[in-house]
Amino acid sequence: MSIVHPLPLDRTAVPAPARPRRTDRRRFRLATGALPELPPHRERVRRELAAYTSRVHLAELVREHGSPLFLLDTDRITTQLLRLRGALPHVAIHFATSALPHPAVLRAVHAFGASFAVASRGELDLLERQGIAVEGCLHTHPVKTVADITGAYLRGIRTFVIDSPSEIGKFAGLKSDDLGVLIRLSFPNPGVKSDPSPKFGVTPEDAPALVERCIASRLPVRGFTFHVGSQTTSAEPWRRAIAAALRLMHDLEARHDLRFDMLDIGGGFPVAYDEPVPPFAEIARGIRSALAAVPSNVRVIVEPGRFVAAPAMTLVTRVIGTNDRPDGRWHYLDQGLRGAYSNIPAEDVNALLFAAAELGVQPLGDDAAERATRRILTRTRVPVTLAGPTCDRVDVIARRTPLPPLADGDLLVSPMMGAYTWAATTGITGVAPTPVVVLPHG
Ligand SMILES: Cc1ncc(COP(=O)(O)O)c(C=O)c1O
Numbered sequence: 001m002s003i004v005h006p007l008p009l010d011r012t013a014v015p016a017p018a019r020p021r022r023t024d025r026r027r028f029r030l031a032t033g034a035l036p037e038l039p040p041h042r043e044r045v046r047r048e049l050a051a052y053t054s055r056v057h058l059a060e061l062v063r064e065h066g067s068p069l070f071l072l073d074t075d076r077i078t079t080q081l082l083r084l085r086g087a088l089p090h091v092a093i094h095f096a097t098s099a100l101p102h103p104a105v106l107r108a109v110h111a112f113g114a115s116f117a118v119a120s121r122g123e124l125d126l127l128e129r130q131g132i133a134v135e136g137c138l139h140t141h142p143v144k145t146v147a148d149i150t151g152a153y154l155r156g157i158r159t160f161v162i163d164s165p166s167e168i169g170k171f172a173g174l175k176s177d178d179l180g181v182l183i184r185l186s187f188p189n190p191g192v193k194s195d196p197s198p199k200f201g202v203t204p205e206d207a208p209a210l211v212e213r214c215i216a217s218r219l220p221v222r223g224f225t226f227h228v229g230s231q232t233t234s235a236e237p238w239r240r241a242i243a244a245a246l247r248l249m250h251d252l253e254a255r256h257d258l259r260f261d262m263l264d265i266g267g268g269f270p271v272a273y274d275e276p277v278p279p280f281a282e283i284a285r286g287i288r289s290a291l292a293a294v295p296s297n298v299r300v301i302v303e304p305g306r307f308v309a310a311p312a313m314t315l316v317t318r319v320i321g322t323n324d325r326p327d328g329r330w331h332y333l334d335q336g337l338r339g340a341y342s343n344i345p346a347e348d349v350n351a352l353l354f355a356a357a358e359l360g361v362q363p364l365g366d367d368a369a370e371r372a373t374r375r376i377l378t379r380t381r382v383p384v385t386l387a388g389p390t391c392d393r394v395d396v397i398a399r400r401t402p403l404p405p406l407a408d409g410d411l412l413v414s415p416m417m418g419a420y421t422w423a424a425t426t427g428i429t430g431v432a433p434t435p436v437v438v439l440p441h442g
Pocket of ligand 1: 099140303
């Protein structure tokens with residue numbers, strides 16, 4: 001369990017850092033201006049991140065809370081939810097809790113008026129601990145124990161996802177008048193980084209038989225759900241999946257005494273890590289045109305995880321050791337693949353990594369001479385390997401990545417680190433979880 005700093009920071013308690021003299025600032029601009037060009041996307045992210053780290057007083061936060069550190073900005077949760085609502089109006093948002101089950105995030109999603117997609121008892125516990133009523137949540141895990149189902153039902157959940165006949169009998173003891181299931185469909189999407197279709201979902205060809213088994217067992221079927229795969233960068237997979245689900249609904253309603261009322265088009269909306277992704281408005285436009293064919297009695301749902309959570313957390317790490325090895329310079333950081341950077345192996349994410357110096361963040365410590373030396377050093381970038389702090393051989397964050405020269409104690413900053421990072425930290429190597437500082441609004 002990660003350590004949470006629940007209180008907004010009281011900046012008044014932190015002494016303001018001394019303003020650099022005018023000449024220092026001018027020289028600093030010259031130094032960073034002379035850095036070799038970054039690819040356009042990285043350069044755009046660097047500029048935005050430099051402005052952001054200055055606005056949130058990153059150096060002060062690290063001075064107060066240490067490193068590693070996650071900065072959690074719930075305003076960004078709200079911004080992403082607004083983008084979704086604006087681009088997909090009339091679509092109900094159920095935040096995929098597993099992406100970032102942090103209490104402050106759950107409260108922000110709830111305050112916005114969105115609901116939740118949950119996949120475990122623990123997530124329901126967490127929501128209830130925030131005083132959030134869970135009745136309207138969807139239980140989206142296709143495979144559950146009878147205890148999971150009964151427990152969720154007793155808490156008020158009425159819509160569950162299934163994808164196999166073996167799941168049907170688990171609902172046997174429950175009253176079915178307001179209970180219903182969504183059938184999870186699988187649409188292979190090998191082009192995306194994490195395609196869930198090999199693990200979950202029934203093919204559209206086999207779905208009618210599953211629906212018929214539900215009918216025979218008097219388990220009401222409300223509709224269909226699917227997940228086209230995380231980081232899907234075009235509307236096409238949604239368009240195909242929506243069309244296939246609507247065909248199934250139409251055919252099954254024609255054959256049986258059925259009226260479907262729900263279509264859940266899942267998550268999968270992309271965010272830009274070290275490569276740009278198409279504008280969300282463009283993807284949403286394609287999805288909207290596919291949704292135009294949905295009958296008016298059918299409620300459409302999305303379950304975004306990464307799109308909402310990723311921009312909300314910025315990770316700060318620190319160099320704790322350096323070694324010149326036969327293949328070049330290695331820096332060892334205070335977080336790695338078993339912790340805050342767990343999205344790299346698990347999600348195949350190319351995390352963005354910037355040296356604090358290239359963002360204009362003052363190095364820690366008050367030694368003016370040291371700062372001046374660093375400014376000179378930042379005129380170049382050298383390829384370095386970044387490793388995590390564990391003794392685990394595979395704990396390597398990035399190889400031969402170009403960064404301004406680093407020294408022990410220097411900070412690195414990674415934006416877009418909210419999704420499946422803090423939530424997925426294993427703790428198995430004994431490295432403490434990364435604390436989270438919740439930034440004040442504004
Ligand atoms: C059922 C379900 N819905 C939604 C999501 C969220 O997906 P994403 O983070 O790609 O938006 C997931 C992620 O694993 C999922 O399994």
